[in-house]
Structures are given as C-alpha cells and as structure tokens.
Amino acid sequence: MEDEYLIKPVVASLRSNVLLEDCLREVTGLALGEALTVIRGFLRAPGGEWLLQLEERLLRLMNHLAAAFSGLAVGLAHRSDSFVKDAFVQLRGMSSQGVEWSREGPRSVTVRFLGGLSVPIKSPYVTQSRPQGSRKGPAGRRPGAGCYPALVGLGIRDGASPGLQSAAARQVVRLASFEEARAAFAETGNRMNVKTVRRIALAVGEKALVQRRARIDAAQSGAVYSGELAGQRVVIGVDGGRVRLREGGDRGRRRPNGHRGFHANWREPKLFSAYVIDEEGRPVRTLSPVYEATMDGPKKIFELLVAELRLRGIADAKEVIVTGDGASWIWNWSADLPVRLGIAEGKVTRVADFFHTVEHLQMIADSRKDWPAQDVQRWVNIHKRFLRQGRVNKVIADIRSLRKSRNRALIKREIAYFTRLSPFMRYDFYRDHAIPLGSGAIESAIRRVVNLRLKAPGTFWKRANAEIMLHLRCYLKAARWNELMTRVIHATPNGLPQSLSTHTLHLDAAA
Secondary structure, eight states: OTTTTTTHHHHHHHHOOOOOHHHHHHHHHHHHHHHHHHHHHHHHOHHHHHHHHHHHHHHHHHHHHHHHHHHHHHHHHTOOOOHHHHHHHHHHSSSSSSOOEEEEEEEEEEEEEETTTEEEEEEEEHHHHHHHHTTSSSEEEEEEEEEOOHHHHHOOOTTTTTHHHHHHHHHHHSSSHHHHHHHHHHTTTOOOOOHHHHHHHHHHHHHHHHHHHHHHHHTTTTTOOOOOOOEEEEEEEEEEEOOOEEEEEEOOBBTTTOOOOEEEEEEEEEEEEEEEEOSSSSSSSSSSOEEEEEEEHHHHHHHHHHHHHHHHTTTGGGGEEEEEEHHHHHHHHHHHHHHTTTTGGGGGEEEOHHEEEHHHHHHHHTTTSOOOOOHHHHHHHHHHHHHHHHHHHHHHHHTTTTTTTTTHHHHHHHHHHHHHHHGGHHHHHHHHHTTOOOOOOHHHHHIIIIHHHSSTTOOOOOOOHHHHHHHHHHHHHTTHHHHHHHHHHHOOOOOOOOOOOOOOOOHHHHO
8 A cells, every 4th residue: 555545636636626525525535445445355365464464554544544634624724815814924923023024926845744644735935035235136035045834834844744743753752762763653654764753853852942942031031821830739859860972073083984983971961850749748640740851950950940830830839849869969059949939938848868868877887897787777777767756966976976997988978968968857847747758759750751761772862962852751751742742833932822813714615
C-alpha cells in the first residue's frame, strides 16, 4: 500500500467547487475500496499471521484516511476570506516593528500530516521587505524571506501539521533515540527519515524555549496566568543530575573519518519540581507537578523556578515547603525565595532531606574501624531517633566526641554539615505539621527527566540540544505536554491566541 494513494482525490476535491460532504464521501469511498481489497486478500487464506498483517495495514489505512481528511480541512479553510485576512493581520502583529509584508499570491506547498501523508496545499504567500535604505535592490526586498500566513495561523510550521509536530517531539523525548522515534512512526504508516524527525522535534523545542524566555519576562512584569497554586500547600525540590556534553570539535586536525575530536565532559543539569500536598501531607494526584530543568547553572534554575511558580499563583499559596539535600548552592540560592516569590517569610519552610542526613550519620559511624558492625548500626539508629526528636544539638555533640586523629578531617566536615543545616532539621516539627521529611520527589524527577533519556551510555549531547531535551521532557513527565504545545502553536507565553478573532467557517455556503 503506497503512501500516496489518497493524495490525488484530496487535491482534486480542493480544486473543484463542491460541498464539504461530497469531498468527504469521495475520500471515504476510496479508503473503503482499499479496505475491501485488503480484507478480500485476507479471506483467500485466513490465518493468524495474515490477520496480524491485516490489522496493521488497516491501521495504516485509517491513519492515512485521517491525514487525508486533515489535508482536506486545511484546504477548504482557505475558502474563508475572513480567515485568510485575519491570518495576515495576525502575522503583522507578530512581526517586529519596521517589517513590511508584500503579498505574492497563492503558492503550492506540501504539508505533512500526522497520519503519514504529505498533501499539497495552495496557500497565500507573502515576502518580507526591509525598511527603506536598509539594502540595495528593488523595494529593499530580501529574497527568500517569506511565509504562508494562513498556514502559520493554523500552527503549520516547517512543513508539518501541529499534530505531527507534537507527536514527533513527544516520541523523540519519550524514546531512547531519534532512530527509535522514526521506527515508531513507520509502524503506523508514517514513513519519515531520521533527519526529518529530528528537524521537526528540535524545531518544536526551539520554539518552546522562546516562550520559556517570554514567560520569565512576563513573570518579572507581574503577570499571573493561572491560580492553580493559590491556597495550596506547595512542596518545592531542587537538585542536579549528570549529562555528558559534546564540547569542542570546532578546531584541530580532522580524523580519517572527516570529523574533529571533541571532549565528552560530565556536566550537571539543574532541575526543580513543585507539587501540591493535602493537609495530611499526601500528594494531590489531581494536580500535575511542575518540572523545569536547564544546563545553565543555579542562577538560571532559580530564575525559572520563580517565574513558573509566580505565573501559577504561588504568591497566594497557603504554604511553601522547600526541600533539598546538603548541596550548599541549594540553600544559598533559596535563602531569598520568599521575597522573590512574593510570599510572606512565615509561609516558607525549608527542610534538609532526612534520608541524606542519615547517609551522613552512616559515613560517620563507618569511619570508626574499631567498632563491630552491630555497634555501627546501633549508633546510627540511636542518632536517627535523636534527629526525629529534633535533638540536632545532641547529634552534633556526639559527633564531636568521635573525633580521632585518623578521622579528624571527616568529622570536621560532618560537624560543619550538621551545623550549617541544623535550622532545617526540625524533623519533630515537620512530622507534627504533616511536612515531608525528604526530597524524594526531586530525586524521582531527576531519574525520569534526565537519567532515563539523556544519561544513556555512549550518549554525548550538544549543549543546545540538551537544553531542548530537558525542557521538553520536563513537560512530558509532568503530564503537561498539551500546555507546552499550545504555547508553541500560538507563539505566546500563556498559550492563548494572539488577538485572532474567532472564525466560523461556512464552507458549504461559500461553495
């Protein structure tokens, strides 16, 4: 079954002045004829193997039929003069000041749809002109700087429909490689090469990052897009992961394969998570968490944290709980969070992860080589109980008593650790007020967002691509993918259309 078998009837229907129902019947009739041919072939020699092939071919057929219907709908939408006019107005609103657009008339452009078909569409084309005197040449026009306003208004970019853009990006960040994403599409009848899948997915990521920057600007100007965190108990976690970046390779002697050598250094992406808990301290499953990550260090991740949470109404939260391990950068950067989030100091509680703290107790006990194993575990259990009772000073005093010549450096370091974080080790208070003692949520987010996709053996990322993958996987794993795609489609930080009036397409009347 060829990929192209539905295209000609769709194009013929678009060229003819017929009703929408007639166009649909024409396309459906062709699909029905193909389905009957496939089924008759199966009935000549029924069997399990042939039934498997029948199901797979019919699934591809239905996908192609869906793509044909989508292409038909896009073509028929162009019959609405008001839609085309408003799309041009929207394009001018999106353009920077001083940019003029000149209409060039309709051109044929091929659009690939989610179902696997590439359908030619005739759409108005405009070219961009530079201001007077900016360049020599007729009307200051820059050749090749043009677009299709009506297609842009429908979210069609880079020759791909919004559904295909979303699916390509989602599969790329979900699966282990670009090749696996290509194979997954091929199984459903959408035959694209790896370069096409990669190009579409990275284009979505680049547009998403543009809107991420716009969201930071919006938050700094005081915008609030939703009140989902207002009145809630919000738990925030911040931590780092590990990714190998492909660095260098731009200079130096080429190898026999034509490539230059590069360094594959381990770098630490930073990630934050935020989720809502109820009065008993249990996560509220009906509200999706918020994840965000970056390769650009502590300053950037806290900038993203503040922006995202402010846009979601954190200033009106009932309580904010910040959890983290012993990394000094977390506690240094979180010190002024109440001011940056616009929330009262008394509503913010910071918690040093209890389980990381216990690991430090274990290291201290293990340093006593003269203790038998049972004494080591007994000491750890006793001081775990002290921590749960809020007796941090007792723990610090007992650690000091263990200082010997051979473990002096370790004990000194551990005393500094417990002293520095002691204000955040009020575990008795946390337990009484249903406050989580650990940072398991952020640890899980690091594993799901970073480790399972970007930390694969033998995988080295360019920094820009790693940033894209981190951002996309955050929204995928937080079950907020549609939220991200609406921003990409509308090219707005809040995911709402850019002042585009609502259209009702009366295609039958136009016909």
